[in-house]
Amino acid sequence: MPRKRREAAICDANVLIDFVAADEDIIRELVKYWGTVYVPTRILHEVRKLPMGRAEDLGLTVIETPLTLPSAPGLSGPDRACLHFVVSEG
Secondary structure, three states: OOOOOOEEEOOOHHHHHHHHHHOOHHHHHHHHHHOEEEEEHHHHOOOOOOOHHHHHHOOOEEEOOOOOOOOOOOOOHHHHHHHHHHHHHO
């Protein structure tokens, strides 16, 4: 039986910050396990110690966040970026 394609998304900068602080190889292992791990640019920009080039070297799939996001009362900019990603990408 063929293996089902797996995908994941990291939509919280704190998760990436913790992974980078502990050991960047955790990110590489996540990509190995999941196959594709998406990170919106709006989230990645919050992780000062993980530049875009390094994120891509580790295997993350960086997706562009639109400059204008729909308003959503009570949600921060990064949270709205994640909501946009979930709605647009399913």
